[in-house]
Amino acid sequence: MSYGYQVSPTVVPYPDFDPREDAEVLRKAMKGFGTDEKSIINVICNRTNEQRQEIANQFKTLYGKDLIKDLKSELSGKFEDLVVAMMTPLPQYYAKELHEAMAGIGTEEGVLTSVLCTMSNHEIRVIRNAYEVMYGKSLEDDLRDDTSGSFKRLMISLCCANRDETFNVDQADALNDARKLLQAGELVFGTEESVFNSILVQRNIPQLKQIFQEYANITGHDIQTAIENEFSGDIKKGLLAIVKIVNDRAGFFAEQLYKSMAGVGTNDRTLIRLIVTRSEIDMGEIKQAFSLQYGKSLEDFISDDCSGHYKKCLLALIS
Known part of the structure; x- marks a missing residue:
């Protein structure tokens, strides 16, 4: 469901995709002394989430090992968080983000808003199903328990996923x-x-x-x-x-990205979620909106705010 906005992904299906070959490249990059981060970035950042799942299946078939677990053992810090996010199927990734926003003391309402206000009915239903499978409790129940008042009613209404999705105007x-x-x-x-x-x-x-x-x-x-x-x-x-x-959908996400990096410290969880999830949808349009709103490119912002393989990986996803 495009809602009529411009679809402009920066990550598209890799044309000569060979999941077996990619699995072998990743295995070689992690085998032996040291890790070849460049090869990992080159493969994972140039494949869609669906293609990454095929690589993970092929990796398990070839080596009897879980690709995400191997990546976690080889990588660290924010770069590890980013790569794991990229390798997680999107419904499970969104479900995890929503659950973590409500777990523990306090609720991160901004995460709930950013996800539930921007999803199509189908996307919300798929995320709801993933949430229940992963946590043994419905997303609606957790929203009811962890939010309150008018905001709770808004979140539960959105969770019902009953928006009219036609383009009819009266x-x-x-x-x-x-x-x-x-x-x-x-x-x-x-x-x-x-x-x-x-x-x-x-x-x-x-x-x-x-x-x-x-x-x-x-x-x-x-x-x-x-x-x-x-x-x-x-x-x-x-x-x-x-x-x-x-x-202004692209402007909304541009603002979210800006806020994740502006000021003291970076909200890496928000930055990772937005880059990973929008790169296959409308990141091209978001980058244009970002430059217009802030007079500086998203690439330059990330370059100034992040470092190392984490920075290289983020930049690869939006290029």
Whole structure:
């Protein structure tokens, strides 16, 4: 489901793919004294996630060993984290990210928002299934236990994966929804968040764009301004994320990447998740948005912020 945005991957299926040959290259790179990181990067960064799974299966067939375990034993630090992320099937990877965001003390609401607000219905259903298999508990149950209030209701609604995914636009309905949002927010004392939840979670992407346009026509300001004024905390962040994704999907991810590297210290988990998952979808468009928004290329940001094989691997994924 492209939602009508530009599909511009930087990692595409390798044309002369031979999983057996790749498995042999990786085995040789890890055998004996020292590790040939360059060969590992060259193979893994130039194969899609689906092709990497085929390499892992071939590796197990040839050598009776688990490729991820061998890579973990040979690599270390952030480079290891990145390579393991690349080798993990995407549904399991997303499930793990969501679980870790809710495990332990406190919840990383930003991870929940970034994943659940950006997925198609099918993707969410596949992730839900993987989550239950891996953790013996439904994603919905964990969201209910680990989040609260309006944000909890938004996350559970998104987890249901019932968004209209057509591209049909009805201007009369859009105007009606815009009025409902106005009456539930700016024209009432205390915000009726359920109306925002219902409309932003269920309407298709082109219809939401039309609703936002109608809202601006009525009020003279955008829906983003209304949400900023009417909401606070995690629910505000969640609703704003949906609006940003509808209006400028690539810009949303560019902002997430920027925030992962800006300031003191790097949020490597976020950086890894975004680079690994968007490289096969729309990283080309995200890079353009990044340069426009921040006046510096994503490649330069990564080069300044990261180092060693970790940096080389990240750059290979977005080139």
